[in-house]
Amino acid sequence: xxxxxxxEDVPFELPEKLxxxxxxxxxxxxxxxxxxxxxxxxxxxxxxxxxxxDYLNHDTYTDIITFDNSEKEHDLKGDIFISIDRVxxxxxxxxxxxDSELTRVLxxxxxxxxxxxxxxxEEASLMRKKEEEAIELYRLN
Numbered sequence: 001x002x003x004x005x006x007x008e009d010v011p012f013e014l015p016e017k018l019x020x021x022x023x024x025x026x027x028x029x030x031x032x033x034x035x036x037x038x039x040x041x042x043x044x045x046x047x048x049x050x051x052x053x054d055y056l057n058h059d060t061y062t063d064i065i066t067f068d069n070s071e072k073e074h075d076l077k078g079d080i081f082i083s084i085d086r087v088x089x090x091x092x093x094x095x096x097x098x099d100s101e102l103t104r105v106l107x108x109x110x111x112x113x114x115x116x117x118x119x120x121x122e123e124a125s126l127m128r129k130k131e132e133e134a135i136e137l138y139r140l141n
Contacts, residue, residue: 001034001036002036002038003038003040004040005042006040008042008081009043010042010044014042023134027107027137033074034075037069038078041081042084043083043084048064048065048081055067063087064080064081066079066081068113078109080110088101104131107134111130
């Protein structure tokens with residue numbers, strides 16, 4: 001069970017790494033999943049935009065892209081790319097602090113790997129509910 005945090009093209013150091021690893025593992029375990037290997041990569045808007053174009057054929061900016069590398073059901077293995085620029089901008093837009101927004105996006109990537117989607121209005125609503133539950137769990141630990 002390994003969770004790794006990397007910074008690709010921006011200087012960024014994730015605060016409370018050990019606490020966040022325990023929290024992410026707890027989220028997965030509580031939902032009946034096993035973390036095999038998760039790589040969170042923090043990067044810039046431009047880096048993630050280019051990935052969006054190259055790998056997903058989307059010509060848009062986004063805060064997160066999740067690649068599921070899992071081979072067995074209920075085993076989580078993936079690469080989660082997060083734009084620190086978008087996290088900071090979204091925090092301002094949604095009048096929340098950057099740490100809360102970062103926590104939301106960390107959970108969002110994990111939720112995608114656990115099968116949650118956010119394309120339809122109903123899916124997005126459930127995703128937001130699960131994100132809020134995850135943030136609350138993080139605050140309590």
